[in-house]
Amino acid sequence: MSNETSAVAAPEDRDAEATVRPKRLAEFVGQQRVREQLEVLLHSALRRGSPPDHILLSGSPGLGKTTLSMIVATELGSGLRLTSGPAIERAGDLAAVLTSLSAGDVLFIDEIHRIARPAEELLYSAMEDFRVDVVVGKGPGATAIPLDVEPFTLVGATTRAGLLTGPMRDRFGFVGHLDFYEPDELERVLSRSAQILNIAITPDGAAEIASRSRGTPRIANRLLRRVRDYAEVRGAGVVDLPAARAALKVYDVDPLGLDRLDRAVLRALVENFGGGPVGLSTLAIAVGEQPDTVAEVCEPFLLRAGLLARTPRGRVATANAWRHLGRTPPPQIATPVTQAPEGLFNLDP
Template structure:
């Protein structure tokens, strides 16, 4: 839920994802603390008749950052302009976006930690003074032309808050960190999604899907749609416990939510590297993925599930990882008490 559906997705997938997004804070499931803080921030700004402070959402992919940005715009009654950090390569790109905003609009920048440095510096003055300086010409004859920007609210989203520069972070008046969802919270979300999509699902079927969704709403909604497809084809259209289990087996999602890539990473770590330690880049090459994908998509859940640990020497498989793959862990392998000190030097 935290980012837009892939442009390569089928139109019905994009429509389904958009249709289940909550439109208001009252409809947003879980994240109670962030939701309450955001409600106070937005409604006090509405009462004053001025834009709220700029907002930063951080957290793993799929937890609702993009959805909350849309909700912010809806609650404020302003327009929403959406872009991403990698798409803003030059300061002129950002200047064109900023000068096109109307008063009260919300500008959402996904993956804001990846914005180009010149554009980031231009953003500072826009955030603080609602003004940008556009440089015309080159060399000694270059001239900076100040342009006013209508008062707006910037909503940034990041999966890597540690990569934000200090000056950028300091300019956000509110920072909300989104946590993984509990199974019961995902069950509430899935019941809502099932009603919207017209899926006939039993309580047990919903609970089975929510328990395998890795605490992530986007994954939960996607799995529900895939189980629905299976049910319509092979189970008379009803998502029951047995149907959910059979469907998730077809889609290679195991009983704790690991998918093909998760299991490939664990298998490489355990079998190819004898449990580690191994550097991130080496592990990524072994499974044919980019290091960012392994670090941002796979590792957070494996660490949270107690299957992988980051140590000063590299990534290490825990005893639980060996057992999950049906293997006996070697003597002396890390168990529950593994040192999970963040590794600053294991990227090679």
């Protein structure tokens, strides 16, 4: 059992996450602006009797991109096909998926920025003209066979919107960015999940878990299950404030929501490199992780928490990072700030 609070879902957690996923827009907590925009888009399409424009959802892992794609299909009363960018290695793989779609289906491609370039070029014509050209043969004798595709809606999800090519981004009629959640929104998520999972939870217990969930519903639900386990084994079976604090200490989640890997990154910056600047690859080697893991799992929250800064020369630990580790920051970076910035979870992306 992992004690990490990564927002990337582990296989053993997916069944539990599926149980608490909202099925309709009205059940979806948070992301008010994106939810309202999607409601208008989908209801308009239903009135016209035609598929809505293609949808691109961006944001950090665990904020609800996959859930929203499923909700889109449910609201439209359509079938849903799920795949991912890394799984589409060749144009033929994508052509097989596209030609198997029924009219009005929703195709969800997770991590769409990682789709292979030949497949991406094939997707252009499918998105615009509902047609794909399948090349048969090789060399001078190769022939392109046009195949019609039933009208469909593509929902693409990405954690790295900046890696999308311009032509790909331009083909989406709606682009929504999912922000980190406020603590009160996470408390509502936890209350809903606890009811579905038949977990006894108190308001102060929910508030404590929410405050350590890094603004991410997936992490909040994962911590809820771990606190439930602790409460059942070492407590009275109720997720209250004492149980939450004791359990999260066991699972190495500190009051800011930092886990072992987050603190390892900060310690490497402060203790190994004097606060930085240091390059991402070097930092990743120092903590024994892949650069993508540090960049996609740790950095977004550390940046928003005011513990890490990016500079042209590399990553730098802020004065708050030094203080969080119980160290005195050097005079050149010391500031009077003694806590994380106000509005921790509502900073502009």
